[in-house]
Amino acid sequence: MLEIKGIWKTFNAGTVNEKQALRGVDLTLKEGDFCTVIGGNGAGKSTMLNAVAGAWAVDEGSISIGGADVTHLPEHKRAAYIGRVFQDPMMGTAPSMQIIENLALAARRGQRRGLRWGITREEKTRYQDMLQKLDLGLEDRLTSKVGLLSGGQRQALTLLMASLKKPRLLLLDEHTAALDPKTAAKVLALSDKIVAESGLTTMMVTHNMKDAIQHGNRLIMMYDGKIVIDVSGEEKKKLTVPQLLELFSKVSGSDEADDKLLLS
Amino acid sequence: MLNFIGALPGAVSQGLIWGLMAIGVYITYKILDIADLTVDGSFCTGGAVFVVLFGQGVNIWAAMLAALLAGMLAGLATGLLHTACGIPAILAGILTQLGLWSINLAIMGMKANVAINVTNPDNLDRLLVSLRFVQDVAKGNRPFIRHPILVVGLFTAAVIAVLYAFFGTELGAALRATGANPNMARAQGINTDTGKVLGLMISNGLVALSGALLSQYQSFADSSMGKGAIVIGLAAVIIGQVVFGKVFRNFALKLLAVSIGAIIYYIVIQAVVSLSNINTNYLKLISAVIVAVFLAIPYWKGRYFTKTSHKGGSAHA
Ligand SMILES: Nc1ncnc2c1ncn2[C@@H]1O[C@H](COP(=O)(O)OP(=O)(O)OP(=O)(O)O)[C@@H](O)[C@H]1O
Ligand SMILES: [Mg+2]
Numbered sequence: 204m205l206e207i208k209g210i211w212k213t214f215n216a217g218t219v220n221e222k223q224a225l226r227g228v229d230l231t232l233k234e235g236d237f238c239t240v241i242g243g244n245g246a247g248k249s250t251m252l253n254a255v256a257g258a259w260a261v262d263e264g265s266i267s268i269g270g271a272d273v274t275h276l277p278e279h280k281r282a283a284y285i286g287r288v289f290q291d292p293m294m295g296t297a298p299s300m301q302i303i304e305n306l307a308l309a310a311r312r313g314q315r316r317g318l319r320w321g322i323t324r325e326e327k328t329r330y331q332d333m334l335q336k337l338d339l340g341l342e343d344r345l346t347s348k349v350g351l352l353s354g355g356q357r358q359a360l361t362l363l364m365a366s367l368k369k370p371r372l373l374l375l376d377e378h379t380a381a382l383d384p385k386t387a388a389k390v391l392a393l394s395d396k397i398v399a400e401s402g403l404t405t406m407m408v409t410h411n412m413k414d415a416i417q418h419g420n421r422l423i424m425m426y427d428g429k430i431v432i433d434v435s436g437e438e439k440k441k442l443t444v445p446q447l448l449e450l451f452s453k454v455s456g457s458d459e460a461d462d463k464l465l466l467s
Numbered sequence: 468m469l470n471f472i473g474a475l476p477g478a479v480s481q482g483l484i485w486g487l488m489a490i491g492v493y494i495t496y497k498i499l500d501i502a503d504l505t506v507d508g509s510f511c512t513g514g515a516v517f518v519v520l521f522g523q524g525v526n527i528w529a530a531m532l533a534a535l536l537a538g539m540l541a542g543l544a545t546g547l548l549h550t551a552c553g554i555p556a557i558l559a560g561i562l563t564q565l566g567l568w569s570i571n572l573a574i575m576g577m578k579a580n581v582a583i584n585v586t587n588p589d590n591l592d593r594l595l596v597s598l599r600f601v602q603d604v605a606k607g608n609r610p611f612i613r614h615p616i617l618v619v620g621l622f623t624a625a626v627i628a629v630l631y632a633f634f635g636t637e638l639g640a641a642l643r644a645t646g647a648n649p650n651m652a653r654a655q656g657i658n659t660d661t662g663k664v665l666g667l668m669i670s671n672g673l674v675a676l677s678g679a680l681l682s683q684y685q686s687f688a689d690s691s692m693g694k695g696a697i698v699i700g701l702a703a704v705i706i707g708q709v710v711f712g713k714v715f716r717n718f719a720l721k722l723l724a725v726s727i728g729a730i731i732y733y734i735v736i737q738a739v740v741s742l743s744n745i746n747t748n749y750l751k752l753i754s755a756v757i758v759a760v761f762l763a764i765p766y767w768k769g770r771y772f773t774k775t776s777h778k779g780g781s782a783h784a
Contacts, residue, residue, distance in 0.1 A: 256654070277658075278653045278654075279652075279653045279656050279657055279658045279659070280656070282653065282654055282655060282656035282657075283656055285654075287654045289650075293648075294648070294650050294651065295651055295654065296648065296651055297643070297644045297647035297648045297651050297652070298647065298648065299643075299647045300640075300643060300644065300647055304640060304643075307640065308640055308641065308644050308652075308655050308657070309655050311637055311655075311656070312655045312656040313656050314656075316636075316637035316638045316640075316641045316657070317636070317637055317638060318633075318636045318637070318638060319636060319637050320635060320636060320637075321635050321636050321637050321639065321640040322640075364655070
């Protein structure tokens with residue numbers, strides 16, 4: 204489904220701020236894989252997801268989604284394949300537009316937008332039903348501005364928007380990090396449900412090792428712009444946090460105390 | 468005082484005409500979140516194209532359509548400078564505005580102004596609006612339906628209706644999303660570059676149309692007629708928001724508020740001119756001060772009375 208081959212990305216090349224954020228990343232996800240991504244700050248997790256989403260062009264390597272080479276497609280064209288939820292709850296929605304308008308925009312992801320009416324009558328009832336299922340009290344607030352919603356409500360809405368038009372790939376970048384623990388758990392459970400319902404191929408970045416182990420069928424860890432650990436299947440199911448930490452110190456060659464700091 | 472009351476119909480007519488330009492400014496400033504300085508040039512482009520074509524006997528609607536298209540071209544230039552060449556929007560607007568100065572003069576045959584010969588009654592009758600119609604209607608020489616307030620009022624209503632419909636379509640919604648959160652827009656498959664270019668074209672098309680109406684109204688176009696247009700546009704947008712912001716929630720009403728804002732602006736200016744004997748050269752300074760104060764008020768409010776902002780969370784990615 205997703206095939207990343209040898210991608211490299213250097214930011215601010217040739218300046219004092221030069222940063223090799225990705226240094227030869229290879230990754231292949233099968234249809235329906237749910238892959239969690241962990242790693243310390245600055246390891247390159249967001250950069251990898253941004254490379255897939257097309258925020259900028261990679262320096263080297265190729266990316267294909269469902270067999271289609273997207274390496275040279277601009278971000279808005281790749282959106283036809285990809286649903287995204289960001290760490291910042293502000294980033295995934297248009298605050299000055301209504302809930303229903305945001306949903307209607309998302310429902311047309313990957314389609315040509317013309318002079319047809321922006322929201323059909325049928326959509327209204329459909330969205331109402333969907334919001335009802337979220338159980339956040341949003342079903343009666345279809346015409347409220349999204350800017351008035353809480354962070355958790357926004358992330359739930361963004362999740363809904365990302366999956367409204369079934370994407371071939373769902374990218375979640377620490378999408379619960381800005382929420383309080385209770386809301387975070389709720390949004391995470393919702394993510395699980397949405398992924399399972401449509402069998403979405405998913406990558407989820409998290410700083411929580413337990414979450415990374417509990418969710419999905421595959422786990423990768425990044426370090427210094429590379430994927431250094433890759434476990435899946437039975438091996439991943441049996442994985443524990445201490446084991447993971449030990450694995451990491453072996454690969455990175457640094458001592459455990461530092462790693463705890465890095466990953467906490 | 469009598470002087471002022473006598474000048475009111477003219478002030479309202481002018482306000483309505485400039486209101487169309489202000490609606491164009493609203494589209495870039497409020498919807499796309501771009502301060503577009505192209506308008507100072509494209510306003511005159513509209514006037515120049517209209518006057519020259521009209522003088523050659525071209526049908527008035529065709530001449531106005533040509534003015535609209537010329538304005539859209541100006542918007543296209545700014546849009547491409549900004550998106551395809553990566554020039555900051557403000558600078559892109561300034562560059563186009565500067566270039567338009569020469570282009571506008573060229574359109575007018577390198578003359579600083581071109582007049583419509585309104586002493587010829589046939590010419591006068593062909594116009595949609597004219598300063599003279601205000602007096603003609605008052606004297607009973609022309610049917611009431613030709614009064615500029617009525618004509619431009621209807622024209623404005625039609626423009627608002629079209630814009631209201633447009634921003635309700637898929638494309639219009641994509642444009643609003645582009646301004647509200649470009650990051651989200653791209654994630655939803657919207658080409659934000661195209662959105663910006665399209666918005667700039669629509670905006671400057673309207674601005675040029677407004678310029679075409681003003682040149683009819685005053686029966687001439689001149690190369691400096693758009694000077695400070697952006698400030699007048701902003702003034703109208705801000706006045707409309709301050710006066711009607713709390714009551715006008717619907718998009719069409721918000722556009723109406725901009726138009727009324729322009730009318731209020733012209734009434735105030737007219738009052739200053741009629742009721743004091745100030746040198747009219749000071750008007751631009753007064754306009755600049757008024758707009759600066761109104762732009763500062765929301766900032767001061769936010770600083771000294773902490774209140775959650777409505778526009779929070781646009782892209783700071
Ligand atoms: N747009 C950019 N411009 C310049 N440098 C960047 C950019 N994006 C990322 N970087 C740099 O690349 C490196 C990797 O960043 P990245 O955001 O991918 O880390 P991360 O693994 O997501 O970390 P975190 O857990 O803190 O989110 C960092 O050093 C970061 O400063
Ligand atoms: Mg990150």
